[in-house]
Amino acid sequence: MLEELKQRVLLANKSLKTSGLVTLTWGNASAFDATKRLVAIKPSGVPYDELKLEDIVIVDLSGNVVEGTLRPSSDCPTHLKMYQAHPELGGIIHTHSTFATAFAQAKRPIPPYGTTHADAFYGEVPCARLLSKKEIEEDYEGNTGKVIVEALENRDPFDVPAILLPSHGVFTWGESVEKALENAVTLEEVAKMAYLTETICPKTPALDPNLMEKHHKRKHGSSAYYGQK
Numbered sequence: 001m002l003e004e005l006k007q008r009v010l011l012a013n014k015s016l017k018t019s020g021l022v023t024l025t026w027g028n029a030s031a032f033d034a035t036k037r038l039v040a041i042k043p044s045g046v047p048y049d050e051l052k053l054e055d056i057v058i059v060d061l062s063g064n065v066v067e068g069t070l071r072p073s074s075d076c077p078t079h080l081k082m083y084q085a086h087p088e089l090g091g092i093i094h095t096h097s098t099f100a101t102a103f104a105q106a107k108r109p110i111p112p113y114g115t116t117h118a119d120a121f122y123g124e125v126p127c128a129r130l131l132s133k134k135e136i137e138e139d140y141e142g143n144t145g146k147v148i149v150e151a152l153e154n155r156d157p158f159d160v161p162a163i164l165l166p167s168h169g170v171f172t173w174g175e176s177v178e179k180a181l182e183n184a185v186t187l188e189e190v191a192k193m194a195y196l197t198e199t200i201c202p203k204t205p206a207l208d209p210n211l212m213e214k215h216h217k218r219k220h221g222s223s224a225y226y227g228q229k
């Protein structure tokens, strides 16, 4: 079932390790089939280099395992909350990539300092709110998804396809799991550049809004012209 999607999720999960975004098993990738309304996701706790196609778990949007013998990632309820609210997402990635997570631990959005940021993220990368004691106790992973959805309210999720989870890590997404992975790689690079920029010059102003507009719009939306037709 969904062999092609499972293959892509397998590859995305292995890429988390090879791209250096993830240490040990601190991350996971999933993809969503909007027609069948099913999610393919990494199994919990399996090292990336041991991961096989048949290990990828298929779950429905209520979290029932439809195919697979392993337990889905413990972060699965977060992914599901996001797909439930935004079925236009084709893939979601969670990591604790170092520089982006450092901003998350500092509970600071990542300011847009340059065009690398603007190409992928239209404005600062926000930091979600902290969960309450009750939210942590009752349904930690599900409520993590809830606060991400809350933060996306009234905006196009593809304008800034990433969010920081305070004290924890990051989630990125995209039209596909490959795009979500690209956004995770970009987010980490942008966070590293922002950190270095502030180290060199703590008072660096945010990117000129005109440059933000130009760089984002030439890659995204109806007037995009970057790349090949």
Ligand SMILES: [Zn+2]
Residues within 6 Å of the ligand: 026, 094, 095, 096, 168, 169
């Ligand atoms: Zn995590």
